[in-house]
Amino acid sequence: MSSVIAQPPGLRERHHHNIVCEPCQHTIRFGMCTRSSFSVSVGTRKRDQEVTMDRPDAESAEGATGTVSSVGIARLAGVGRAAVSNWRRRYADFPEPVGGTPTSPSFDLAAVEQWLTAQGKLPEVSGPDRAWREIAAASDGPDLGGALWLAGLMLFHRSVGSDATSSVPAPSSLAASVGRVNRAAEELFRSELPDSWLPRHLTVLSAAAGVAGDPVETFERFYALYLRARGAASDYVTPVRVARLILSLTDIATGASSPCRSVADVMDLACGTGSLLVEAVRGGGGVRVFGQDLDPTAACIAQVRLMLTSKEQSAVIRVGDSLRADAFPGERVDLVVSNPPFGLHDWADDQLAFDPRWEYGGLPPRTEPELAWVQDALAHLRPGGQAVLLMPPVAAWRSAGRRIRGELLRRGVVRAVVALPSGLLPATSVGLHLWVLRRPADGQVADRVLMVDASRIEQATAEAVIELAVPAWRSYEREPASVDEQAGLVKLVPVIDMLDEEVDLTPARHLAVSDDERRDPTELLASGEQVLKQLREVAASLPTLLPVEQPAMSEVRALSLDELVRISAVGIFRGHSRLSVDAEDVSEPGVTGGDVVRGGGPSGRAPGTAVRIEAGDVLVPAVGSSVVARVATAEQIGVRLGQNVSLIRADPARVDPWFLAGMVTAPTNRREATRQASGTRDIVRVNLKRLQVPLLPMDEQRRYGEAFRRLVEFDAMLDKAADETHRLVKELSAALTRGSLVPESSA
Template sequence: MPDRPEVTAVEIARLAGVGRAAVSNWRRRHPDFPQPAGGTDTSPTFRLDEVERWLRTQGKIAELPLLERVRQQLETLRDPDGHPAAPLLAAGALLLQLHRDPAGWDTLRKEPDTRLATALPRLLRHTAQTVLGPDGAALLALPGLAGATYLDLVRLLERLAAEHGPARAWEQLLARLGEAAARPSAATPPEAAALLADLAGPGGTVLDPACGLGALLLAAGPGADRRGQDLDPVHTALALLRLALHTPPDAPVPLALDLRPGDSLRADAHPGLSADAVLCQPPYNERDWGHDELQYDLRWPGGLVPPRGESELAWVLHCLAHTRPGGLAALLLPPTVASRRAGRRIRAELVRSGALRAVVALPAGTAPPYGVPLHLWLLRGPRPDDDFRRVLLLDAAAAHPAAEGGRDRVDWPALHRTVLDTWRAFDTASRTGTPLPADRPGVHRAVPALDLLDDETDLSPARHLPAAAPDGGAAALHHLQSRLAELLTGPADPAAALPEFADARPPAGAPQVTVGELARAGALEVHSSGQGVLPGPPGDGPADVPVLTDQDLLTGTAPTAGAAAADTLLTTRPGDVLVPALGGGTARVVRAGGPLDGVALGPRLHLLRPDPAQLDPDFLAGVLRSSGSARRASSYASTTTRLDVRRVELPRTPPERQRALGAAFRRIAEFEAALDRAAALGRTLAQGLTDGLATGGLTERQSGPATAPEAD
């Protein structure tokens, strides 16, 4: 194990916001590039401090971010034969100390390393036992001696916690682990977790039998008695730290947290528990879930054992067995669980007993795996006197379709409101006997249980919902038609919308200059976001800063995510030029008061900030959009094209000529944007007309008197 942090070529590329091929080119072209310090011939590693120094000297990075320093130090502590996330446990223990007892650390922080090596582990173990109890502290498996590398990490973590707070610092460290988790459901995103928690309601006992990194239990809030279990003991410990760090520092100890490692189906850590709410995103498509060992388990209703290929239904029954009568179980499941033939008997029993209350189809991008439109199942713990037998089928994907681009395109506030309001109205009617909410064609319907109990018992919402008529009928479509006509007014006359042009002969051997050379000359600044800031759902508070993603930039839409305000955030300002790191042909100028003004950079973006006296922003953006510039400056080492923005070449052009070309480029960009808006509106109009005619909600209007066909 190296005594100083080392990085691979891939990690160097991430730091500089470039592709791996660019790092290979630097090694070949620059004799002063740091020499390998370890690794293998095919995958060498380099000293982080030497790499950072070289990147700063070359102007490719201003300073290695503190968060990246912490991550690299954690990597240095990792045992190649151990769990990749194990070093995070010691980091989390230090953050817990700063959160619960900062004074304890203050008494030690100025001590020499020889004393800290033994005193700090004792302090961390004492705090962990006080806050988490003996079992929780034992789960952390904290070392008895702090080495020099760990003490270096401690001082970095102290700075990170001072900048962001211990809880926020911990979320930043967990973010990359969640993205790389072998089981996608181990890292449920906060928006999806908040939806499940709000459906369950506040307080009470909350259980997650496949808790992963603890997102669902975190959303339940510190007011709940939170129980959990996970097969991965390190993930269980990380989740425990996460919940403790998000609990107020003055909360009574030990905290009401009971998270245990183990296989929930084979070795339930909470036998006999009847929770007020069970929230779960279980593992998917598991063949070895315990089918043979659990043939006679009491959790299976009427002796119906879930088939070997229906592990998800085994988790549904496990969660239902832990739900008190009248309590709620909410699970995120693949859509195939609602229709696979092998599971029809289990589904029928859930419907027949009245336990299954709702199936909600969510848009793709709501939770991992992000390319799959998951279903949300809601079940009530059966009560002897409850004879309600209807199932709410809600197609939230149809009500709020996610645009192409996946997770960054989900309109979470609208989706959250639709699901929560629809469920609450239905659930209130089921419990009080009041009239059910009116069905909404194409979106939701309360289906009688008998209508679902056929040979297939297919619970897919789209199958049981009548097609929706166009919203607003013919009047709304006529309005869309008028809007489309207005939008087409400009593009319909390209001669007026576009600059005048004629043939010209490109000058032979025209001098070129790269973006990197312009940056070194002070004509512009280059900022690459790399992984970007850690986005969260947009909030209502003034501290929230919109976060622009690369998908937002590519589609030309306003930012859909947000982040907490911080002095270290790089935000856009008028005159900046934004370019995605993946792909080419897109470059947008930030306009004053526009949707891109004052936003923070999300992942995989480049920000170019030209000096307007030397470089016109619209000229720069126009050249970046040209096919040749992007092609020559991109790497093609994989199926993804990555732009090395510093290699983009621009013609050396006087400022006056730049401004003239910039004005032309701006008119072309506005023309293209108008076409995109018209195309989107045209598709909406065409689909509305098609749906209306197909469902009978619209009829074609004859232009003249109808005549009957002549008889033969």
């Protein structure tokens, strides 16, 4: 298929060739038109605000070149913005700004690339990677997502053979080429495209159009590089492994064992960039595909991905709040899959009180937005249709949702609940749940619920969860009695047993930890003596601490970790986000944020290029509900730094690691981190360099460090003793109920 933009011979793949801007028929140099007046960037509502550029004279137009900001330079070189600022200070030959403002200068792109190449800071790449380098350099901050879907539109335009000329299509022409295949998609893009192109848009379009090869593969590479650039900031992205886990429990995956069920229509209520819908289509589901998301950029990315994935499917993506403004009222589908946002505070209003979607127990309380997503999903299902939703664990037991959970159980909607290991989703270290629901058809009311507790498995990966949960689910779908129950992991629970005062859907509550209920009474009493001994050891391990009238740290000067880095007292290394590397790059065991919290061995994967953890390293999860810092355990030493973990490596002659770990978690540092928490999910993204550490002599540091070490040891011993105590109490109570143990006689 011919390219939209023909490249003259003798030029490198970089797009420094001349093409024609369709709106004004002016020659574009370096991917930019400098003659037209342009309005508003991709991704903003063009009618709400107008931004106009003055037309330069012809002389300046002839000499115009592409420009790039400091952020764009950082993306080109794969470094942070601080490195670019450092280069500008250190190197006299660094290119001077050619525009912008003193606080936000712009630089000549060609000059910057030449300087980076001469300094050996710009690795040579080709094909999609080189095109993406130009796209990223032209797009700052949130605009990167808009640049991604605009590049995807150009690739789609090329893939359907809409234009064999060398011109860049006008926005209306680009939308029209989409409309010839998908009218609904044309409507979405017309609402988001500008009236005419800005220079950076033209850079994106020419870069995308100049890549040879399959447009689908090119865009998937762009998308992977986008995720790598965004990292953990991509909150509206469901990782591919999690998407495949969710789809593994749907009728798409179990179609072979359930031939009577076919999945013609699929919907995602909060589709983000479309990962669940794309995986559903690739799995063979969805003649019609529906998605909605509040974020216009995410919705447009999802639409492009679906159009490029399959032109046979009719994909309709809409922008908006699914709960407050359902884009598909009355639409019924075979399957709903979703990873909806948790913890929304202002989702409900008076107008929703009489919404027909609240069929199961009425309008959810304001504190139960997750149950609103559940009811929204069920309202869009045909009889017999299925929904699989990723849910926070609190939705399974919170008292405010008891009425609705009870109604879901009584009417046979809840089919399975799967508790997941912590850390599967980059945005949270909490172990989430999967709720598998089905809208009952005539005579298909479930009287038992499949409970799977995958949070207990040793390998906390999506693949391990699939290996445990999918066989049980398929057996349940064929014949519930055929489920192979596993103590502590898999169990069928009668609905009637769950309809108590709490209506708790948490798998751990309904799964027996073991088959020890019938242990010998003498052995049980011996276990009691052992637990008492363990508790005495725990008490003895608590360090001796003395009170003082004046707080010891009140007059001590503190330095930020950033300042400690500058004086080489510590070094900071960052692990990858699961979104930031390709699946094939993640080849070795890696320590995750969840591993740091638990103090256990590696449960994740990491690139072979990731830093290895050494003795004395302090590990800090990059995201979580608070600041956590732990000195690396014996199981973690020698392992690669994994997903969403930062590492502080101290000079042992200047900073004691146990002192450092303790001081990093000081209340003042926790408050500093909390100020950076998300307003909807209360997730802290730890900015290590801003955290403060007091300056003490080394002997004092070691004294404090030893106290911190013993406190950590005390905490671990207490946790272990608590587990043993709870287990013992449960077993002793069971023995009393059976009569194998009796109370001591008062006589």
